[in-house]
Ligand SMILES: NC(=O)C1=CN([C@@H]2O[C@H](COP(=O)(O)OP(=O)(O)OC[C@H]3O[C@@H](n4cnc5c(N)ncnc54)[C@H](OP(=O)(O)O)[C@@H]3O)[C@@H](O)[C@H]2O)C=CC1
Ligand SMILES: CC(=O)C(=O)O
């Protein structure tokens with residue numbers, strides 16, 4: 001297969017880490033700190049009450065502090081990834097990264113702690129002394145063999161889970177893959193012969209776990225930089241390797257792999273040759289997991305074998321064996337039962353759960369997370385991918401149950417089904433939603449115009465858009481200027497298409513069209529010519545009109561109204577449809593849509609009907625069931641007023657139509673509409689649940705409400721998404737971030753308008 005390795009420049013990686021705020025983490029309070037009362041409860045004197053309670057019973061820290069959902073990621077930087085000993089400070093980006101993954105995949109709060117010491121005893125003392133304050137400790141990137149001593153001592157001395165991820169995380173995922181690879185090749189674990197390259201943290205832990213799962217000790221040949229770890233060897237041995245030494249005549253990795261069913265690589269790139277692979281048993285299982293480059297590449301393996309099941313630690317080949325599939329979910333399960341440790345049974349439960357999940361049928365919403373292709377259990381899909389949204393609700397219950405069964409849980413889970421549902425609700429819905437839109441867009445390979453092509457943030461967004469496989473960006477601008485910006489951004493020359501409006505051979509055709517459109521509005525031909533040459537929004541819109549591109553993103557350098565006017569110079573609404581702006585607001589597991597946030601200032605009843613039809617159809621196209629509320633300051637006529645009357649008129653107009661296939665209600669105030677229990681007071685309401693589409697009575701209420709949500713809550717706001725134009729154009733707000741631009745470009749490529757809409761008027 002060809003490498004699909006995601007490409008980014010060093011500058012992009014640095015910018016990602018420094019903008020808009022240095023680092024990847026921040027702390028968010030869970031209590032309001034608004035009033036004097038809040039202050040006296042949160043701090044002195046109120047805080048004295050939980051202090052005394054915890055002093056009397058330390059386990060009450062789980063009730064009154066964040067301990068129960070807080071994991072420390074601790075390192076001294078002596079073995080950072082495959083980069084070696086680069087010190088504690090250099091390990092900070094990785095540790096922050098692990099903390100972010102904890103939050104992203106399992107809603108575990110986490111902070112990184114770097115300890116500036118390479119002394120084993122000092123490290124143990126330091127971690128032990130701060131240990132009990134956390135719900136668990138994830139040790140990371142600490143060199144072997146010290147890591148074994150540090151972890152086992154801390155496990156003895158602390159009453160919380162201490163888990164060295166590089167050992168056990170890796171072992172759990174490798175074991176899950178091995179269980180499934182054996183299943184596919186018809187092998188039993190107790191029969192397989194395994195050669196392992198690497199007798200360090202990861203290699204020895206893998207050997208330990210697969211032994212526990214049934215592989216016979218004498219069938220595991222460990223190799224390190226000196227060859228096979230055999231009984232009687234003295235060179236470069238320690239107590240940890242000795243535990244895996246076997247009686248054998250074999251001395252080299254070449255000999256160990258001869259006839260082996262399974263190879264596990266946890267050593268260094270290039271440790272394995274094609275000849276070694278060729279000598280393995282039929283249908284060999286080859287996990288070359290060294291990072292960032294495997295012991296042998298899948299391409300090399302395929303040159304000598306067509307019957308191998310292959311896995312690597314990387315995301316650009318099928319079957320990624322990486323510990324990110326493990327630690328978030330293992331700790332989630334452990335924390336939820338307030339486990340005192342993570343034991344073998346919990347690790348085995350996690351490995352078996354991961355193996356089982358890969359064998360399950362992949363439903364639609366999961367296929368979306370796999371970039372649109374539906375994986376099927378088999379040689380190229382032996383293990384779920386990290387973005388599988390089922391992981392959060394599938395794996396932790398097995399871990400939690402194993403903790404309960406083995407007596408290390410402080411807490412039971414009374415209702416496992418409810419626990420599973422609550423786990424699913426923890427997942428940030430933005431990420432899954434954006435991913436499913438991205439999956440659809442990747443299939444389309446749309447050509448998207450980035451109209452402000454000389455702007456640094458636009459260049460970066462275009463590069464990111466292309467690298468994520470979302471489509472083909474076209475930058476409008478002067479070549480020398482765009483190229484200079486690309487150089488400053490570290491974007492490789494020639495990697496993005498640039499179109500100079502002034503020099504384009506499409507100008508005469510675009511000018512003819514525009515002149516014909518504007519000639520009765522006081523425009524001369526040369527005015528039209530000037531617009532095409534000089535106005536990038538006009539030129540870009542002409543590209544869409546003539547099919548030279550599929551969508552456009554603009555707005556970063558001009559205010560919304562100006563950009564909109566430029567676009568309207570060239571493009572019309574879809575006949576029978578209304579152009580609207582719809583914002584998507586995602587907060588704490590809930591998604592709502594607000595319209596019209598950008599076009600019609602004071603909508604009359606007909607406009608409100610159009611806004612409702614447009615937004616309901618779009619929301620449906622995005623995979624949601626729309627429940628539309630025509631919101632107002634009044635609820636069902638109380639109090640009456642001029643604006644509320646327009647809203648009531650709009651509802652009556654919809655009532656008179658027979659082509660409306662979505663739920664709607666109004667006039668209704670926001671608090672009533674968004675309360676699923678509102679039927680108790682208004683039993684006649686036609687909404688079957690809380691409204692998720694809020695049609696606002698005027699643009700100012702829509703825009704103000706959305707901005708308040710953005711500023712005052714942790715809500716993620718996408719949009720306004722522009723709907724109803726004959727060609728998909730999206731307008732970002734002035735100074736939009738690279739992420740905002742990419743999101744809106746993705747919506748331009750998605751082209752919701754083409755997905756079937758109810759007309760504004762019948
Ligand atoms: N995919 C994943 O999720 C993970 C992958 N890894 C990868 O596994 C590898 C090892 O990591 P880790 O166990 O933490 O590191 P360690 O430093 O603890 O262990 C490395 C081991 O590799 C051995 N080794 C070095 N060179 C060779 C060679 N040429 N042939 C055979 N063995 C060799 C070392 O031998 P000796 O003992 O003689 O020095 C040592 O036993 C790294 O590449 C890392 O990226 C690690 C964690 C997770
Ligand atoms: C994946 C990981 O934890 C490592 O490479 O160290």
Ligand SMILES: [Mg+2]
Nearest residue numbers: 081140141166
């Ligand atoms: Mg690591």
